[in-house]
Amino acid sequence: MKQFLFLTSIIISLLISACNQPCENEDPRARIVNNGTDKASVQIKTSGGSTENINNIESGQVSAWSSFASGNTEFTVAVQGMPGDTMITVTMVDCWEYEIIIDATNQVSSSPVERD
Numbered sequence: 001m002k003q004f005l006f007l008t009s010i011i012i013s014l015l016i017s018a019c020n021q022p023c024e025n026e027d028p029r030a031r032i033v034n035n036g037t038d039k040a041s042v043q044i045k046t047s048g049g050s051t052e053n054i055n056n057i058e059s060g061q062v063s064a065w066s067s068f069a070s071g072n073t074e075f076t077v078a079v080q081g082m083p084g085d086t087m088i089t090v091t092m093v094d095c096w097e098y099e100i101i102i103d104a105t106n107q108v109s110s111s112p113v114e115r116d
Contacts (some may be wrong), residue, residue: 028096
């Protein structure tokens with residue numbers, strides 16, 4: 001019985017360590033968190049010059065993650081019913097993820113977190 005418990009604990013430890021592999025040069029990624037007053041659409045200009053649009057993110061919703069090349073990335077946010085767009089530039093770094101957050105007053109900010 002002791003051998004079984006010992007082997008089981010070793011297997012569990014190996015599985016846990018296999019799931020916690022450090023990030024190695026993975027592209028940064030971002031998602032949009034819309035806590036604003038209405039639907040939001042975001043145009044993303046990457047450091048490589050390509051453009052991506054994430055449209056009609058309902059208030060209270062979060063978009064899927066999207067990966068981008070590292071470097072300066074521009075996020076232009078338009079909230080339905082609000083005049084003008086808000087643009088922020090985020091310097092994206094490999095192995096980091098970024099939430100682009102639209103708050104309850106439709107202000108836009110970025111919240112970065114390093115991935116393990």
